[in-house]
Amino acid sequence: AQSVTQPDIHITVSEGASLELRCNYSYGATPYLFWYVQSPGQGLQLLLKYFSGDTLVQGIKGFEAEFKRSQSSFNLRKPSVHWSDAAEYFCAVAASGGSYIPTFGRGTSLIVHP
Amino acid sequence: GAGVSQSPSNKVTEKGKDVELRCDPISGHTALYWYRQRLGQGLEFLIYFQGNSAPDKSGLPSDRFSAERTGESVSTLTIQRTQQEDSAVYLCASSFNRGRTEAFFGQGTRLTVV
Numbered sequence: 682a683q684s685v686t687q688p689d690i691h692i693t694v695s696e697g698a699s700l701e702l703r704c705n706y707s708y709g710a711t712p713y714l715f716w717y718v719q720s721p722g723q724g725l726q727l728l729l730k731y732f733s734g735d736t737l738v739q740g741i742k743g744f745e746a747e748f749k750r751s752q753s754s755f756n757l758r759k760p761s762v763h764w765s766d767a768a769e770y771f772c773a774v775a776a777s778g779g780s781y782i783p784t785f786g787r788g789t790s791l792i793v794h795p
Numbered sequence: 796g797a798g799v800s801q802s803p804s805n806k807v808t809e810k811g812k813d814v815e816l817r818c819d820p821i822s823g824h825t826a827l828y829w830y831r832q833r834l835g836q837g838l839e840f841l842i843y844f845q846g847n848s849a850p851d852k853s854g855l856p857s858d859r860f861s862a863e864r865t866g867e868s869v870s871t872l873t874i875q876r877t878q879q880e881d882s883a884v885y886l887c888a889s890s891f892n893r894g895r896t897e898a899f900f901g902q903g904t905r906l907t908v909v
Contacts, residue, residue, distance in 0.1 A: 713895060715898075724886060724900040724902040724903050727898075727899070732895050780851055781894045782828065782843050782851060782893075783840075784840065785837050785838040786837060787837035
């Protein structure tokens with residue numbers, strides 16, 4: 682069965698600092714990979730997705746993620762964090778073995794200090 | 796509609812009562828998912844619809860939970876004899892199809908059982 686691990690429950694960064702949120706997945710073949718953001722009281726918004734091809738994908742709000750097959754990882758990065766980026770971030774995987782039903786990690790809460 | 800719509804946005808119910816949660820997916824989206832998100836937790840898969848059939852309902856926590864979808868559109872999640880542990884945000888998502896496509900989420904229904 683597919684699974685997603687987000688090892689960091691909370692991440693605290695200063696505004697303007699760089700950010701990397703970790704995501705590891707467990708699946709034999711290459712799954713489809715996603716990062717979503719959830720602001721308080723809101724639904725989930727898609728930041729970016731990876732299906733195939735170029736392993737570095739660009740998303741909205743200045744985010745990017747890199748797929749590394751050898752490490753089964755899909756880490757999310759941003760070079761300079763803004764206070765408005767404070768939110769919950771979820772990594773998700775969808776694969777044929779799971780009928781392509783998106784499976785989500787537990788989430789990482791991003792706290793931004795001024 | 797332009798996005799996934801869920802109603803009501805908030806629901807407070809007494810323990811033991813039945814509740815119905817509604818999801819209007821994006822027009823033309825054949826796949827529909829229900830997830831549960833407990834406070835401070837990740838997304839827990841409940842049920843998946845492809846068209847009007849539910850090929851995967853493995854996430855429904857008990858026989859008090861049921862869901863249906865009609866006209867390849869609106870879906871209703873019903874919880875009978877609600878318990879306090881049912882308190883959570885219930886999120887609905889839809890996608891154009893399953894596989895190489897992303898899921899779009901509604902704002903969720905916050906259910907509180909008192």
